[in-house]
Amino acid sequence: MRSPKDFFRPLAVGAPDPVRQIPQRPSRMIHFFDPGNEKMAAKVPDLATKADVLLGNLEDAVAADRKEIARAGLVRVAREADLGDTQLWTRVNSLDSPWALDDLITLVTEVGDKLDVIMVPKVEGPEDIHYVDRLLAQLEARAGLRRPLLVHAILETASGVANVEAIALASPRMQGISLGPADLAASRRMKTTRVGGGHPGYLVRSDPTGDDLNEGRLTYQQDLWHYTVARMVDACAEAGILPYYGPFGDIRDTVGCEDQFRNAYLLGCVGAWSLHPAQIAIARKVFSPSPEEVAWARRVIAEMGDGTGAVMIDGKMQDDATVKQCQVIASLADDLAARDPELAAAYGSVSA
Ligand SMILES: CC(C)(COP(=O)(O)OP(=O)(O)OC[C@H]1O[C@@H](n2cnc3c(N)ncnc32)[C@H](O)[C@@H]1OP(=O)(O)O)[C@@H](O)C(=O)NCCC(=O)NCCSC(=O)C[C@H](O)C(=O)O
Numbered sequence: 001m002r003s004p005k006d007f008f009r010p011l012a013v014g015a016p017d018p019v020r021q022i023p024q025r026p027s028r029m030i031h032f033f034d035p036g037n038e039k040m041a042a043k044v045p046d047l048a049t050k051a052d053v054l055l056g057n058l059e060d061a062v063a064a065d066r067k068e069i070a071r072a073g074l075v076r077v078a079r080e081a082d083l084g085d086t087q088l089w090t091r092v093n094s095l096d097s098p099w100a101l102d103d104l105i106t107l108v109t110e111v112g113d114k115l116d117v118i119m120v121p122k123v124e125g126p127e128d129i130h131y132v133d134r135l136l137a138q139l140e141a142r143a144g145l146r147r148p149l150l151v152h153a154i155l156e157t158a159s160g161v162a163n164v165e166a167i168a169l170a171s172p173r174m175q176g177i178s179l180g181p182a183d184l185a186a187s188r189r190m191k192t193t194r195v196g197g198g199h200p201g202y203l204v205r206s207d208p209t210g211d212d213l214n215e216g217r218l219t220y221q222q223d224l225w226h227y228t229v230a231r232m233v234d235a236c237a238e239a240g241i242l243p244y245y246g247p248f249g250d251i252r253d254t255v256g257c258e259d260q261f262r263n264a265y266l267l268g269c270v271g272a273w274s275l276h277p278a279q280i281a282i283a284r285k286v287f288s289p290s291p292e293e294v295a296w297a298r299r300v301i302a303e304m305g306d307g308t309g310a311v312m313i314d315g316k317m318q319d320d321a322t323v324k325q326c327q328v329i330a331s332l333a334d335d336l337a338a339r340d341p342e343l344a345a346a347y348g349s350v351s352a
């Protein structure tokens, strides 16, 4: 293990200094596109006006015989597309695949200055992050980059979940972690074939009211991902990095998608993946606090003065802790308003 004194030292001579704070740039949706798919790549400039993050995906969903085409497509998009201040991320192939090394070498040396974050799939433990950390430092030094690339891990193996705290703390490059429910389900041998979302069989049932065990018993579907998301949120909060829900594969089920995203938002996630253009607006809606919530938060902060003591507002007790909760909402609103003029107007004008 590295000494804490060396944690923020570059891991290669000539590599940029690691960051000490993860930039708090809005990332409500990480929109996945296949850079080797010409139709999708052509939509990138327009999508950049709608999404906070565009991610050129090189891993699963890109067929084995199209890996090089996708990688070359991403280099082209990074060089040619005008993305404004929308972030460009990539998901490279898993570290045990035949493509991961070339993904990293090509992308960092050719377009490392255009990329913000590298998403690493199927992370099993901190050793995977240490490997990527050192390799990135070497490649950044070779490419003469002045800004370090950040790393995002996907939590999608049982070992990864068992080691999530160590993964979150493994490197100053760690930007965040996303839940990968499809691979995680397979790794855990869960019996669901869905990509995220609930399952009608995972439920609780109310007690019987009489002798007939089938009579009048209500069932409530439960969230299969609650434990993992909550644990990931705690690991990320401890490390000062950002947690995300991942994919919702039933593109037609916009209602179920919104519910899954909202559960994640309420538990502390800052965003989710969008797999189809239709999911961008869902994430934007869910991961932006409502104008009413923002107005309430600002009112509590204003009425609480120095933030200590207790007051009643509209019959509800407010104290030092509720001010902190309200500060989370208010500062998120400020960050989003700086990027999104529509939200800026909505947050500026509505009162509680
Ligand atoms: C899911 C899709 C295969 C659906 O594609 P398609 O059948 O083409 O949908 P539509 O006909 O509705 O598309 C309408 C037009 O929009 C374009 N399109 C579709 N998706 C995207 C996109 N993501 N980005 C940009 N543009 C997109 C289509 O080309 C159509 O264009 P046009 O014909 O000109 O009108 C497809 O959406 C897709 O492939 N999505 C990405 C899938 C993906 O990235 N999967 C991997 C992430 S999830 C995962 O890996 C699991 C995770 O790791 C875990 O373990 O949980």
Ligand SMILES: [Mg+2]
Pocket (backbone or CB within 6 Å): 060, 121, 156, 180, 182, 183
């Ligand atoms: Mg996966």
